[in-house]
Amino acid sequence: MLKLLYSMTVAFDITSGIVAALVGYYALKAYRISNRSCFLTLSSGFILLSSGFISHALILVSTLLLKPVRVFIVMISTYATLVSAVAELLAYVLIAVSYHKEIRRRLLAIMLMPISLNSLFCTISILLLFYIVLNQIMVYFDKRERSSLLLFMAFLFMLMGKIAYLIAILSLKGLLYVFSRIIYFLGTLSLLYMLHMVMKSEKAEKV
Amino acid sequence: MVDILRAIRSSTNGAKITWIMRDANLPYDRLLSYLTELEEKGFITKRKNDSNLYYLTEKGVDFLVEFEKLERFARAFGIEL
Numbered sequence: 001m002l003k004l005l006y007s008m009t010v011a012f013d014i015t016s017g018i019v020a021a022l023v024g025y026y027a028l029k030a031y032r033i034s035n036r037s038c039f040l041t042l043s044s045g046f047i048l049l050s051s052g053f054i055s056h057a058l059i060l061v062s063t064l065l066l067k068p069v070r071v072f073i074v075m076i077s078t079y080a081t082l083v084s085a086v087a088e089l090l091a092y093v094l095i096a097v098s099y100h101k102e103i104r105r106r107l108l109a110i111m112l113m114p115i116s117l118n119s120l121f122c123t124i125s126i127l128l129l130f131y132i133v134l135n136q137i138m139v140y141f142d143k144r145e146r147s148s149l150l151l152f153m154a155f156l157f158m159l160m161g162k163i164a165y166l167i168a169i170l171s172l173k174g175l176l177y178v179f180s181r182i183i184y185f186l187g188t189l190s191l192l193y194m195l196h197m198v199m200k201s202e203k204a205e206k207v
Numbered sequence: 208m209v210d211i212l213r214a215i216r217s218s219t220n221g222a223k224i225t226w227i228m229r230d231a232n233l234p235y236d237r238l239l240s241y242l243t244e245l246e247e248k249g250f251i252t253k254r255k256n257d258s259n260l261y262y263l264t265e266k267g268v269d270f271l272v273e274f275e276k277l278e279r280f281a282r283a284f285g286i287e288l
Contacts, residue, residue: 030277034288042284139285147283198279
């Protein structure tokens, strides 16, 4: 069961890492053409997000291959999750900063008392994702384009996945953890579809 | 510069300077300097038999296609290129 859970997490992480790297790459290309700093920040955010996913997956793969004692597996995976959570958090900060640079809206500072370090990072990620989702829905209402709607859905799934993940780690429910990863993965798929759509379509389709 | 490339692309049989001026909304002297730059970079060309008309090169077409992809990508994030 543990092996299946790890394999599923590795597969989701690698796919999410590749998709995030692709978005980062296109943001970097946009920066090279336009020379606008918000694209560089956006690119750094997605590259960091990607590196968090990939490093998490690599640590889990090496743990599976080396087959250490169960207690070490749990310890290593906990540290791996912590490392990727920090990378993820910094990534969301960068993405939120890029939105902030462009849209110029202030984030409300909310003080929370988290139970553990992991839940603290998760809570901050949720707040940042909430901010990103709010900005993206405004972008969608402004542009009325399918790509913006898909990006909104991607961030919304990521937000819902993070909320489910926080509840899962607080209530220690394995099934909820799997559910949270699947929801988060749907966000990655929406991101991938958005990329596919903007790269394929000749003209942006109006909804 | 992208507006110039778009203006040239919209004219299938080559674009005159006056058409480009109108479509890209640029004054004559600035347009000339941009056209020289784009020609030097290999994005546009003039044909030997008709030097009054500008055409997009393959490199220019590729650049415009790539730029428009990135434009759609940026617009999805609510950012204008």
